[in-house]
Structures are given as structure tokens and as C-alpha cells.
Amino acid sequence: MKKYSLAVDIGASSGRLVLGSLEKGRLELQEIHRFANEIIEKNGHFCWNIEVLFEEIKTGIKKCGSLGIVPASIGIDTWAVDFVLLDKNDQLLTDAVAYRDPRTDGIMEEVTEIFMKERLYLETGIQFQKFNTIYQLYALKKQQPEIFEKAAAFLMIPDYLHFLLTGKKTNEYTNATSTQLINAFTRNWDKDIIQTLGFSMDMFQEILAPKSVIGPIKEELAAEFGFGMDVILPATHDTGSAVLAVPQLEDTIYISSGTWSLIGVENYFPICVTKALDYNFTNEGGMDYQFRFLKNIMGLWMIQEVRRNYENRYSFAELAELASAASETAAIVDVDDSRFLKPDNMVAEIQACCMETGQKAPESPGEIAKCIFTSLANSYQKAVFEIEDIFEKEFKSINVIGGGSKNELLNQLIAETTKKEVYAGPVEASAIGNLVAQLIALEEITDIKEARYIVQQSFEVKKYMNSISEKQGGVV
Template sequence: MTEEKRVLAFDFGASSGRAVVGTFDGRTIHMEEVHRFANDPVMVRGTMYWDVLRLFHEIKQGMTKAHLAGPFASVGIDTWGVDFGLLDERGNLLENPVHYRDARTAGMVEAAFRHISRQELYGITGNQIMPINTLFQLLSLKEQRPEVLARAKTLLFMPDLLNYFLSGACRAEYSIASTSQMLDARKKCWSGRVLAALFLPEGILPELIPTGTCIGQLDAALCEELGLAPASVIAVAGHDTQSAMAAVPTEEPDFLFLSCGTWSLLGTELPEPVINEASEQANITNEGGYGGKASFLKNIIGLWLIQECRRQWQREGRDYSFGELEQLAKAAEPFQSFIHPDAPEFVPSGNMPERIREYCRRTGQPVPDSVGAVVRCIDESLAMRYHQAALELETCLGRTYPRLHMIGGGIQSRLLCQMTADACAKTVLAGPVEATVLGNIALQLLSTGAIGSLREARQIIKASEDIRTYEPQQAERWQQEYHRWEEITSC
């Protein structure tokens, strides 16, 4: 009989986090959420910060609760991409990490292009050029607060920073580093050319390590404080997208996936990055994943739009559940109004329903005046954007994909899954919902030898989860409406 293996996964999203114990019996993975907590950014004198010490406190709470049921063999942490903390020469945090939605990167992309061309920057990094990327955040520090950068000895991305708090090890895990726009995608090392062009210090960047590396043990003082048994700290795919990628339940070497959460990421897994004129024009990113593979994908604003609308309605005294919002959208008239989900006005927090209505006014469309109409506008527009991104990827790769694996929390909306199947004219295989956590757990099990390969891990996840199939039902109508969406959103 195979001895059960218990590991602890921490998954941090842009608004909440959770601690989940994964138990592997040799055949399937069982998950138990032991702790859930809010992850609220804090605005202080015009700057938006992550409350990282509070987050570490929640990690302690999660470990304590997990230990009540017995010791766990390892801990792994995944988070969102691009954000970081800076340590001084004594290893102390200089200040709370700044949120990627903070306004400090305004104008930094244009400032960077005065020193290095867009073509050269993309040609080296293979990263989708977005103002939130680490490179532009660092450039804003150099331009606006050089005294902070001058005191920095080490830069650690968010999962690496939390791993440092746990173990004392300063490392840069490959997948999270690949979100920074500072990595040479082909050589898989920090790009001296990019950093030198912008006069940024390469010396603050730590050693790169492969995804799934054991970086050490829980700090002895931390174990004593919390009454924990020793456990390994595993640098899983620190970028949550790459942890989710590991959980795509497929045995096919070539597949198309859509990770649907606060952000939507649509792409595929490749042996090597694809960096060419077509991928640059489409602004498609290449991220690093487990085994040194490349994720060729498109970043799209996702459920952030609905989440932010819901927050606005709560401020107005209308507290809708996500299920209620879906039912209201389902009852609304189809194909009335469209938005481009990635339009700049939808990136910051604020009154999202009014921004959507203003977009519709500006583009000469019917203005969605009900809650259901706003949510339907978002869902249909996201599905159209997914179709556009899929076409761009397929054009770059010179092939088509008949199926799309949808994973993540967004698949709880059956309406969005069906819209995606219709818009993309593809069979949608939806599941697992908890893809990021499952991938985090699987990568820990791979690191410790409990699972032999990524293919085996995906087979185990497929056996552990229910996968729902959605077939296209109105593909022809959606294709007609797609052309109208293109016309409206290209204005």
C-alpha cells in the first residue's frame, strides 16, 4: 500500500488567498482548504501597496491549521506575476511591495522605448509589453525614487519573497522571473542588454532556479514559534498561471488552454519560445514553465471586470452573488453592446459599470442600463476576445486547435463557458476549477519524487476531477457578431 503524502499549497490571488492541504494516495489527489483570507491592497498617500506582512501572518495561520491534522512534507507558494519586494544589505524589507495597478508606471513604456526599441525588447524577452511588467516598475523607481533603488541589495518576486520569509533562501524561480520582461527568453538568463539599456542594476537580481526546486527547510525559529515539524520549501511555479498550466488535464502534447480568473490567459505549451514578427504584432508573451518549457500565451483582462462591477454595486447597497449575476446576465438580451476588455480605462479599480456605459456611449451603442445587461456585455465581450486571441495564436503557430481546455474559477460560470465554445467554435473542456492549487500540489509531489513526470501528474489530476464538455451551439451567429465586435472595438 502506498503511503499517503501530505503537502501544503498557498495560492494567492489579487483579492484573496488560501491554504490547501493536498493528500496523495498514489492514485488521486484529495484537497482540503484549511484557511482562507482576504488580500486587500492598501492605499497610502497615493501609492497602492500589498500588505505583505499581513499575508505572511496568514501563511502562519494556514500552516498552524494544516498541522493540526498532522505534519506536511513540504510547502509551496504561487501568486500573481510581476510584483516584487526589495531587501537591503541586511536582508530587511525596504518597504511594502507596490501593487501592479498603482499609477507609478504611467509613461514608463514610452520612456523605455527612448533607450531600447520595442522590437529589440520583445525580441530578447518574448514578453507581452504591458505597463505593469517588473521592468517598467523598476524604471519608475529609478526615475522617481532613485534613493530606494540605491539601497536595494536584492529583488525578490512575490512568491520568492514569501519563500524567503519561510526559509531565508533568496532565489528567483524561473516561471515568476519570466513575467518580468528582464529575462532573455531563449538563453533563459537575466538579460544584461535590457538592464544596461535602462541603466538598471543587474546585481540585485538573485540566482535563477528551475521550477520545482527545493530551496531549503522551514526556518527553525519559525517551526518553534508555531509548533511545526520540519518541512521542505519548494519553489513551485511561482506564477499562478504556470501552476495552473501544470494541472491542464490532457495527455495531448499540443493543446490550447484558457486559465480564467481575475486575469484570463489563453495559450499553449511549447518546447521553446516563439518570438517572431507575427507574435510581436499580436503582443503574445512567452513565459517559462516546469521543465524549462515555454508557455506561449496572451494576457487578457478577465473576471476583474465582473469583480470590480460587483464591488461597485456593493458600495451602492446591492450585494449580488456571482451566481445571481450570472442568472441576470442569462436573462438579458444578447448582443446589445460590446467592449474591448483590455481597453486602458478598464485596468484601474473604480466605478466599472459606469466606465462600461461610457464606452458604449462613446462607440454609439445601446447603453446597458441594468445589472444583467452590464454583466452580459462583459461575458460576450470576453468570449469575443478569447476568439480573437485564439486566432492570433493559431496564426503565429500555423495550426488550429479543435478543443480548448478552460481551467480556473471562471468555469463556474456555465454561461461564460458556453459563450466561449460558441465564440471560438471549439469544444470546451472545463475543469478543474482549482487548477492553480492542484498544479501547486502536483509540482511539490514531482519535486519530492511522489509523482514521476508532468504527464503522470496530469493523468492523476484528470482522474481526480470532473471535466464538463461544452459544444458550440450558435457558432455561425457568434461569428457574425464577432465581425461587429471587431469593428466597434477597433475604433
């Protein structure tokens, strides 16, 4: 009888529930449910609607039942850094405030006055970004101390969703590393940092690694769904899951392309040296305690906002087509400028930036899109140079995974800008990596090496080189 696992993969703009099963050495996927996710304004902050997200997860699980499919396991991955706090009665003390909220403005500078920047990097190896969990927690402690003092449990977004399923509170390793509160070498909470900043160690949970079985879903949920299943931790940081779906990592740089672009390499130890700090690279934890040495780049958030500014009149594919047809030489902006994190109007912000830097401002939707894609490729090329400088070696290729791998124009721009072979796919990388962790825990797959071989056999990948792209199926 075919055994199924269920991956819940939630990104900054949408979520999906995907069933996975092995059939003759190939991983088969079946999307069961897809839903929108967006930031809302609540209690004076930009927040995620966590209650709606959990209801969408329940809806997807019920759809499995209506299809007569009973998954053996379920696991949830989401974006990083965001969290909720619970009181001693397990009730929410905080909303799920989003990382784009301005509450952390100026906070990183305050924290690095208390705890030296170089020392913080040496211990955690994490990239400095103003929205990291460490700064969100410090902002909350400073701005709402009465709430902070009542905190009995700290749960990141997927931790909280797993808690709603099981009633058990845990902190998963890969997402916890994004907090900038995990020691890169002990792989546990850094008591020195936590206590120096006045946080309580008691609210942090035991760190569990991907493939850990939390336990069965609550009895009342099993009754509601008509079946039970185990909750197995994937790499709950969606990039951690996505990287597991890169078919081949030897001499390859990966780009996990979605709302954010995560560009880097897989490594077996953290690189906490001065050059990595100067280039602002991060050492995020991966499955089996490997490290994702990468840089966080703004990503397709900019084109998502542009589409919204045009009242969703154009699909993403149409914007890419308009960009391809745009005759003007594209202006280039620094996609990592904080002005693009959450501007009132992305189109106007891009145009203003271009004029301020002495460039002709793009006007049409196609010109705006072309500016974004060209700027992203330019940022990737810079990051590739930095990676090769740190490792003192040349990488032969780039593998683009995730939703952005469908953007043929951007893939071609990456190939032409970096002068490297670019492999695009698989698209549903985070869901695939999520399922891989579950299937290894269930002993359906032996290890990561076998999992990557299965991914090679299961999903189509496109190759881009110079001005020619050719379709590659099966083994890359």
C-alpha cells in the same frame, strides 16, 4: 503513512492553503484555510498588504497542526510582475506596490526609446504591458532614486514570502520571466537590458527552477508551528502552476480564467517573431523550461469590480444568472482597453465606453454582466484566431481552468463564439499545479506526463458544445 504537501495559492482577490496527497493514483485536495486579498492605499500608492498575507499563511500552517497533519513540504504561488526591494540588512525598502498603480503611466514608452521594442521582444519574448516589472523598476529608479540606490536584493512577491519562511533569497524562473528582464534563450537575467536601463545586476538572485528545494523553514517558525517542513519551489507564477493542471494539451488551447484571462498553448521553444510581437503574445517560462505562449486578457477583474460597485449585493453566481436572463442584445467593449485597468467606477466606465462607440449602454446589473461576459468571449475568439494564424493550424478544443471555469454562461459563450469544444475544469488549477511540482520533487510523481494523467483521473470536467453542455467525469 500518507504524505502531504501544502500549496499556498494567492490570487488578486483571495488566497488559500490546500493540502494535497496521493491516494490510489488520485490526487486528493483538502482546503485548510482561505482568506481575502485586496489592494490597499499606502504611502500614496496602491499596494498589497504583504505582512497580512504572510500572517494568513502562518494561520493556515497552524491549522494543519491543529488537525494533526504535518506536511512534508510547502510552496507558494502568486500573481506575476510585482516585487519588493530589500536593503543590505534584508529590511524592506519598498512597499509591495501593485501592478494597477499608475506609477508606470508613460514609462513603457520611455523605456522603449532607450531599448528598441523589437530588440526587447527578440531577447525576452514577453508581451508589452505597461505594468511589467521592467517598467515598475524604471519608474522607481526615476521617481525614488534614493531608495533604488540602496537596493541590495530584488524579490518577487512569492520569492519574498519564501524568504520569510526560510531566510534564503531566490528568484524562481517562471515568475522571473514575467519581468521582461529574462533572456528567453539563456533562461537567465539579461545583463544587456539590465545594465542599459541602469539597474544593478547585484540585486538580482540566482534563478532557480520549479521543483528546486530551497531548504527547511526557519527554526523559530518550526518551533512556532510545532513542526518543520521543506520549502519546495512550485511554478511561483500562478498561471505557470495552473497550466500544469490542464488534463490534456494536445491540440488544445487553454484559458486560465481568474482575475486575468491567460489564453494560449504550451510550447517547447520561444516564438519571438514579428507576427507574435504584432499580436502582442508572450513567451512565459514554464516547468521543465517549456514555454507558455499566451496572451494576457483583462479577465474577471471587470465583474469583480462591478460586484464591488453594487456593494457586493450579488454573488458572482447571481450576476451570471442575471446575465443569462437579460433580454437585451449585449453591447461589446474592448476588455483590454487600459480604461478598465482600474477605473473609479467600472459600471460607469463600461456604460461610457458603450455610448462612445454608438452602442446602447447596459443599465441593469444583468445587462452589465452580460456585456462583460460577451466581450470576454469575443476577446477570446480573437486570440484563438491569432494563435491559429501564428501556428498555421487549427486547434480542436479549449480547456478553461481556474475559478472562472465555474461560470457556465461564459463557458457556453466561449463554445458558441469560437465554435470549438470547451472543457471546463479543474477549478483549483493553480493549487493543483503547485502540488504537482512539490510531489515530483518528492518523487511521489514521476514527471509532468504522469501528473496530467493523475489530474485526468482525479477531477471532474464539464464539456460545452454549441448550445448543449454535458457533464464529463474522470478521463476527458
